[in-house]
Amino acid sequence: MSNREGEYNNLLEDIMHIQAGLANEYFKLRYGLEAMNNDEAIYNNKSISLDCARGSYVAFQIVLKADEAFTLNVGDEPYFSRDSAQKFIRVAVDGALDFRLNIIDMAIDNEMYLWGEALLEQAVREMPANRAVSVWVEAAVPAGTSHGVYGGKIRLYIGQLFEEEQAMELSFSVEVYSYTLPAPSEYCCYLDLWQHPCNIARKAETPLWSNKHFEVLESYIRSLAELGQKVITIAASQLPWAGQSCSEEHRTPANLYEYSCIRVYRNQDETLRYDYSVMQRYIDLCMKYGINQEIEVFGLVNVWNGKFPVICPDYQEPIKIRCLDADGVYRYLTKPEEIDHYIVSLQSYFEHKGLLSRVRITADEPRNREAYQKSLEHIKEIAPKFIFKAALNHAEFLSTFQDEIQDFAPFIDCIFREYSTVCEAMEKFPDKRFLLYVCCGPDFPNTFVHSPFTETSLLFYITAFLRMDGFLRWNYTVWPENPRVDARYMTFPAGDTHFVLPSNSGTVLLTLRWKALKRGIEEFEMIRQLEKQGSTTLVQIYTKLFGTDIPEEFVAKSGDNCDREMFESIDDASFLQLRRELLQALSSR
Missing domain, CATH: 3.20.20 (TIM Barrel)
Incomplete structure (x- = not known):
């Protein structure tokens, strides 16, 4: 971890304790009995490398949770919780590709576990304390995209009401291959x-x-x-x-x-x-x-x-x-x-x-x-x-x-x-x-x-x-x-x-x-x-x-x-x- 990342994390822990990491697109968040939850290992992943064909798309997930209830916002719209003291985490992606973010909703299975399922269109969701949530991050890679490696940053902005946001960073890279999928x-x-x-x-x-x-x-x-x-x-x-x-x-x-x-x-x-x-x-x-x-x-x-x-x-x-x-x-x-x-x-x-x-x-x-x-x-x-x-x-x-x-x-x-x-x-x-x-x-x-x-x-x-x-x-x-x-x-x-x-x-x-x-x-x-x-x-x-x-x-x-x-x-x-x-x-x- 760089000194800068350490400074970010120390600062954020003063606000609220947040765990965040990156997962590949195949990850499916599971929630139920604590022993069956599968999010803890993800928080060690602060960067991720991805591969993609042209004429396709690249995708990964952000997984996060906090020790207190918070509002998750993956868009740029303003949002205030009815609980005015509730803090928020706003997620933004910075990179050469045009990324879109979706909060992933959970679905119940026949064994009463919850699994990642729907890609929500709504950009905001209020999350309870100590409950993991995953975010789908995707960018189209058109057929005309130049092959090569593209880098990017994920920024988590944390704040409360009208205070100035504080930020932490995660990073990713995308290798776009020269192969182009058909339409x-x-x-x-x-x-x-x-x-x-x-x-x-x-x-x-x-x-x-x-x-x-x-x-x-x-x-x-x-x-x-x-x-x-x-x-x-x-x-x-x-x-x-x-x-x-x-x-x-x-x-x-x-x-x-x-x-x-x-x-x-x-x-x-x-x-x-x-x-x-x-x-x-x-x-x-x-x-x-x-x-x-x-x-x-x-x-x-x-x-x-x-x-x-x-x-x-x-x-x-x-x-x-x-x-x-x-x-x-x-x-x-x-x-x-x-x-x-x-x-x-x-x-x-x-x-x-x-x-x-x-x-x-x-x-x-x-x-x-x-x-x-x-x-x-x-x-x-x-x-x-x-x-x-x-x-x-x-x-x-x-x-x-x-x-x-x-x-x-x-x-x-x-x-x-x-x-x-x-x-x-x-x-x-x-x-x-x-x-x-x-x-x-x-x-x-x-x-x-x-x-x-x-x-x-x-x-x-x-x-x-x-x-x-x-x-x-x-x-x-x-x-x-x-x-x-x-x-x-x-x-x-x-x-x-x-x-x-x-x-x-x-x-x-x-x-x-x-x-x-x-x-x-x-x-x-x-x-x-x-x-x-x-x-x-x-x-x-x-x-x-x-x-x-x-x-x-x-x-x-x-x-x-x-x-x-x-x-x-x-x-x-x-x-x-x-x-x-x-x-x-x-x-x-």
Whole structure:
């Protein structure tokens, strides 16, 4: 410690005792039983060195706490606590890059621990004594940034009321490599995060499909595009997932029903007509942000019915299509021929718009092979131009439906159990797409509130290593009742239902887990780039992480699933080093 730093610290201790240090972006503050808290070691870190690609961003965290209550301010706005005697700490960053700061809010997990989660837009928060808080510090590094090392300072200004602020300093450096990541719209990682726009309307308190609803949707769609999302999600009937059984859950209340964006009317002569304007408006919004490679349609095959009554017993699927009759009464279609007419019309609409080749009639975890086969055959009979896709958690479906389905998304454990079957299908059908997915399981690797940041990176290393085309997850905004207060739902691990949160202003609130997704996707991109170049560095990276550079060998030693014990080191330092090696290899060419 320099003499100047010592003078600062002595001066600050006269005001109040403050502990402050720097952590890498992978750090996730944990709070609960004192023995489980993880902040103490961070306070020894008064400087930090960072690496970054161009076309990306650099990020780290400031962790601090004080022995008395204080007001934390990461902006430049004035703020006075109702407790006029309360001191404040104002955080500012000085450097060549343009940094933005966000206080990190905490989220509760199923074990009642609190973890770093939401990146708050509000710049001020009052903190209790002896309670650690972390601050996300991020700067964009545009593609045109000169490569080299950039230095900077973090200043903590401490004061009370109208007194002159006192300051302490922490330092950082950023090495910007010459490698430039592509724009997210050009990412090769095929990202499919399912969208649930009705839940966004509920939390924003806007009428469903109204102009205000679409205004609110804009920031959510933009956040998906920033990840490189490829797929537009459409619900073509009411309640395609039966609300995730929310009507049966009373411990963690939630309304998770999704509704169709297609309006159906019955004319006086009993004929049906369809209004696709809302659906098209949503498609256009997604395409505006570059989400344009696929339109996945739910609610036509493998419809989840829960405990709801079956409206049309003579139809092979419990499809619920709401129709406004000519007499002004809403009824549901109960005749098989009317449901068929609806599906045929939908195919015709997509064909007329030139979108049909991008449409996928999607099934979520079909369980009954015979029933699913019957549904596929029926739709092929009445609307033969539709193409099919399925998220599969039963490995035998992959063999059974290789010819019928164009896009497969097997569950990660299915891939490990039946990797030879997956490889055979990928070799036999090189034009088909194969995505890896996780959901409320497995516990590892996953993207829950309690999951380390690096587990998300690991998921994308695994996805690339196993030669999958990309990643799928069912959640983005499937929020329980008060997700900012309690993110738990049913027995699902906290965070399983979403990656982002609703802000009080109606816009999207990003989380550390969203940032982890972004990093993992970037690493997938770098891996694929090195594969194209035939780099030997990738062999070394795979061997270091998986113990081999041959996927079949790795899967063979795994048994039926991917387990922590399969990896020698998956801590923060190891993944920071892997990322650095990727950057160095790509920058040397």
